[in-house]
Amino acid sequence: MxxxxxxxxxxxxxxxxxxxxxxxxxxxxxxxxxxxxxxxxxxxxxxxxxxxxxxxxxxxxxxxxxxxxxxxxxxxxxxxxxxxxxxxxxxxxxxxxxxxxxxxxxxxxxxxxxxxxDLLSLLISKSVAMAIEKGIIKRKSDIIVDATHELAGSIAYRPVDYMRKMYGQIFKACEPFFNEAFRHEDFPKFPEDVEFDVFKSFCYSLISLLKGNGMAQIPAIGNKVNLLKEGLEDMECRRAISRDKDAKYGSKGPGRGFFGYKAHIGMTPESIVVAATVTSGEVGDGEYLVPLVEQAKQNGIEVDSAIADAAYASKENLDTLKGDIKVVAPLNTQVTQGRRSDKETGFHYNKDADMYVCPAGELAMRKERHPMQTKKVNADGKVIRNFHNAKVVYFFDVEKCKTCPLREGCFKGTKYKTYHVTILSDTHKEQIEFQKTPEFKQKMKKRKRIEPLNAHLKNDLGMKQNISYGIESMTMQTAVAIYMSNIQKIMKFKG
Known part of the structure; x- marks a missing residue:
């Protein structure tokens, strides 16, 4: 008590x-x-x-x-x-x-x-109120938005690697119990160089065999068999098997993947964090611009401009905040949206790799730019080619699509798996004009101030890797690290 x-x-x-x-x-x-x-x-x-x-x-x-x-x-x-x-x-x-x-x-x-x-929201609101009270930040302010990756607290195994690992552990557990009815030679061999579905079928048949002959009744063997079965069930909806169930694969650029989480952060130019949230690693950066702005408002900040990188300059963000808050984010023609949006398809743009990422977290291999096509008619006035806007087409690895747990409704067994975005909508034309103004260029210089904060939070305040498992643990670490950072800034400014 x-x-x-x-x-x-x-x-x-x-x-x-x-x-x-x-x-x-x-x-x-x-x-x-x-x-x-x-x-x-x-x-x-x-x-x-x-x-x-x-x-x-x-x-x-x-x-x-x-x-x-x-x-x-x-x-x-x-x-x-x-x-x-x-x-x-x-x-x-x-x-x-x-x-x-x-x-x-x-x-x-x-x-x-x-x-x-909700420790994260509580600690941010308390520290922001303190900073406003002491005059360190003003109620009306710009916010700088960015996302930084956080590592999971356990190793992640690819599905095939996990099945091979568990096969070895089950075989080792069975060795002391081989007998005349179930000999060493009767233990099935792990298949090599076959398709993913064959590996899964083999593992399910191994589980059935050990349960059928009673070997799974032995605790040392049964525990391993149950772990394999649980992992096979996870493979239906996950690309990796890990003790950290909430962590997922994300990308920081070509060949720079990570397994863990993302901290989406909004801060004032004085490096006081006024909004933050934690998600799994595969989530795109851009979709959290509006929630961070709303959270900053709840914490007493009248947001004038949201300053961010190209990943946040989507059509949805520009339309949502239009007329209320200026989005100071440089447009990239490969980020613009046509008929489809990232939220509808699950694909999102990765600014570091300059590529799109599929819902399963796989990075596109290459891209092609298709120029605008105008409508053409023949001598009889019949249309022989319709008008098409310019677009960028992204190509993904079909071999990975074949074994992807999310292939249902996404991959149709074609020769190529592509995703395209239409270039330049009316919303982006207005943003292009805004980018030419001195105000945009002046405010954009502030964006780099968030990079030292991310490094400080991760390297000095323990936000780099989860000390336990699960998104709740990672959120708690992030909350305490951000609160400690804000307090340090307040003490520094006041001193």
């Missing part, structure tokens, strides 16, 4: 803090200038009112997570340092002689107390 955390026990050693920790130390300033009581208010429903022993102060537990973001380390190493580092103890509200928590409490706090709490 929640106890009374307002009482402070006096210590004869408290004067050590006055000697060791300067007045301008960031931990001292944070304790003096930031009211962390909102954490206790938000989490009070997660604790019993009058039953059980007094729980560790939620504010203190949250501060442990902040320290973990500032100095990325395991829970055990973090607690060990908190025991000997006086600046840590001062920030945590402990006396110099006080003991620290057991490391397992941090894991319990993350999984139980922070479950179902």
């Amino acid at each position: 929640l106890g009374d955390y307002q009482q402070t026990r006096l210590s004869e050693y408290a004067r050590i803090y006055d000697i060791l920790i300067p007045r301008d130390h960031i931990f001292r300033r944070m304790n003096e200038e930031i009211d962390f009581s909102f954490v206790r208010k938000e989490l009070e429903t997660k604790y019993s009112v009058g039953m059980g022993r007094s729980a560790e102060d939620p504010v203190r537990m949250f501060k442990y997570l902040m320290l973990k973001a500032m100095h990325p380390a395991s829970d055990e190493d973090l607690v060990k340092r908190a025991y000997t580092d006086m600046s840590y103890k001062f920030f945590l509200g402990l006396n110099p002689e006080d003991d620290v928590i057991d490391p397992s409490l941090l894991s319990k706090f993350r999984r139980q107390r922070l479950q179902d709490v």
Whole structure:
């Protein structure tokens, strides 16, 4: 249950803090200038009112997570340092002689107390309100939008590699139990150099064989068989098998794929993050421009312009924000939309590779530009060629399409798998004129300011890789990292 955390026990050693920790130390300033009581208010429903022993102060537990973001380390190493580092103890509200928590409490706090709490929105709104109150950012401001990739916490296996791996583990588990009824020679051999469907059929037949002869009743074998069966079921809707079920493949350019998540971030020119969300890695950047703008508005920012790269200059974004917010994003003729939109087809443009990515996350191999065709008529006035806008056609690897779990309704068994976009709509013509103005060029110079922030969040504040599994864990890490970044900026500007 929640106890009374307002009482402070006096210590004869408290004067050590006055000697060791300067007045301008960031931990001292944070304790003096930031009211962390909102954490206790938000989490009070997660604790019993009058039953059980007094729980560790939620504010203190949250501060442990902040320290973990500032100095990325395991829970055990973090607690060990908190025991000997006086600046840590001062920030945590402990006396110099006080003991620290057991490391397992941090894991319990993350999984139980922070479950179902929209921590990302909460921490961003609190830090943005603080920045506005202290005059660090203005209510009416531009926001700079970008997405950065975050790695999953486990290895991803391609379907065939996973089947081969599990086959080896099952064979090894069966070795001690071979007998006259089921000999070593009776164990089927794994097929080589055949099509994907043959591999799947082989694995299902292996499962049936081991269940039929009773070998799957042995726990050491049955566990492996069940894992293989679960992986085969995942292959119906996923390109990779991993313990991190929410992570997916994304692309950062030719030959630069990653397996994990994406953090979509909107910040002010002062590098204060005012909006953010976390998605799986295959999601396109552009479709999150409008949600980030709406989130920034909810956090008290009157958005004047949204500054972004070419991935955000889609027709949908320009039409949605037209007349309200200026979209300062350079047009690329290969991003323009014709009759079909990215949302309808599941394809999205990857600015780093200058290619389109299919719904399964595969990058196009090449592209061709088809020029505009005008309508032609013969001597009798009959139309022999209709008018067609110029378009760019993207070609995908047919061999991958044949084994893709999303091929139903997408790949029709043709010689080529293509996707095309029509060039230059009326909306984009207006955007082209806007790009020529001095205002656009001046504001576009601000876009590069978000790159150092992305690097700081990932390399210094622990947002680079998931420490656990699942999108909830990654979102929690992102929330604490962004809050810590905002607080550091606020302290720096105020200082």
